[in-house]
Amino acid sequence: MEGKKLTLAITLTLGLTTVLNGSFVHAASVSELNKQQKELEQKKSSVNSELNEASQKLEENKSNQVALSADMQKLDAEIQEATQKLDEINQQINQKNQEITNLENEIKQIEERIKKRDQLLKERARAMQANGSVKYLDVLLGAQSFTDFISRVTAVSTIMEADKSIIEEHKRDHKLLNENKLKLEQEKAQIETLKGQLESTKATLETKKAEKDQILAKLKEEHDSIEEYYMDLQEQQQVYANQEAAIKKAIELEQKRQAEAAKAQQREAAASGGGGSSAPAAPVTGGLFIRPTGGSITSGFGGRGSGHHFGIDIGGSAGDPVYAAASGVVYRSYYSSSYGNVVFITHYINGQTYDTIYAHLSSRSVNEGDVVQQGQYIGAKGTTGQSTGVHLHFELHVGKWNVAKSNAVDPRSYIHF
DSSP, X not given: OHHHHHHHHHHHTTTOGGGTTSOSSXXXXXXXXXXXXXXXXXXXXXXXXXXXXXXXXXXXXXXXXXXXXXXXXXXXXXXXXXXXXXXXXXXXXHHHXXXXXXXXXXXXXXXXXXXXXXXXXXXXXXXXXXXXOOOHHHHHHTOSSHHHHHHHHHHHHHHHHHHHHHHHHHHHHHHHHHHHHHHHHHHHHHHHHHHHHHHHXXXXXXXXXXXXXXXXXXXXXXXXXXXXXXXXXXXHHHXXXXXXXXXXXXXXXXXXXXXHHHHHXXXXXXXXXXXXXXXXXXXXXXXXXXXXXXXXXXXXXXXXXXXXXXXXXXXXXXXOEEEOSSSEEEEEEEEETTTEEEEEEEEEETTEEEEEEEEEEEEEOOOTTOEEOTTOEEEEEBOXXXXXXXXXXXXXXXXXXXXXXXTEEOGGGTSOO
16 A cells, blocks of 8 residues: 555656646556557648648649639730720721711712713703704804815814713713722721721630639639638648657656656565565546536537537636646647647646637636646636637547548537536
8 A cells, every 4th residue: 555655656756747637647657658659650741642632732823823814914915905906997087988988978078070061062062952952063064165164174173072082071070080989999998807807806815814713713713722721731731740749748758657657666666675576556536527627508519509519618717727627738739720829738637638718718828738737727617719608629639630530529428517
């Protein structure tokens, strides 16, 4: 009996703060801890592979965004060029409209000249008819002398040349009118065709740009999703690293405990005169978990709204003390956007690993790597992170905490509230 008390006293004075009210390492053998350490190394390796893959996807996404942005800049330049050409075409159209107006005025003048010539020819025809439809031959034969004949020939020739000139000019004016109209119609058609082509090209470019805008938006959304996943992996990697560090510390503590226990047994055997062999020191045991804080439960474990509540909420006042539910090693102590100030503690009890989480704290008094005793003050109740009121969000995981929280259990199955 005295030997057992001595062993307990020595163990408690080793600085192993984990042995108060139930040890987290004594019941877990070093081989079990080594096994868990190897499992964590495998998980870390798997997460590293996923991180590398996610990193490659991020780089590919960035490259795609850069290439797409370059294409869009090129499209913007082409759209700007098409817009500039359309402006030039519109200026040409305005110029052609002015030319058309000028041509229309010329056409009106030509039509007026043609109208006057028509009137002149009609008057001459009426004059000839009034004179009895005298033919040019009759006029010549009616000459009284050779001189008169020459005069009449000259007069007739002059009249005929004048009529012929009028007729030829009439034809030229008609031809010019038709040519001007045709030229006008061709120029208008060419301009309208070019304008239509440019508008079609611009519309096609704008459609392509809109499509690329959608692709770029999807790439950015994909980038944000991959980046969020990447950050989750980094978070998970950090958790595994901290868990591994906690296990290493647990192994060191257990090995030290076993060495001290062996020395204590040797001293006990020597004190008793070396009679008989003694059994290995029994681990200090007690209750598995205690209440982490006072107050009533305001939200239980399980379904809540459209989601699932992976812990329980314990109400109270700001600043109420929060204690470690069992002895263990702190492997996370930080500020989370969702949990607020949060502490993660890993425990090894009766060969089983447990993790407890204490969230929405107003303050934290422990750091990563700290060894804590059951009932040790670790922080104060608050409402940090995604919280709607002062409370402690408390989670209990049978096994290691993971992102999916697949190991979460109702704490009320282990602790009397």
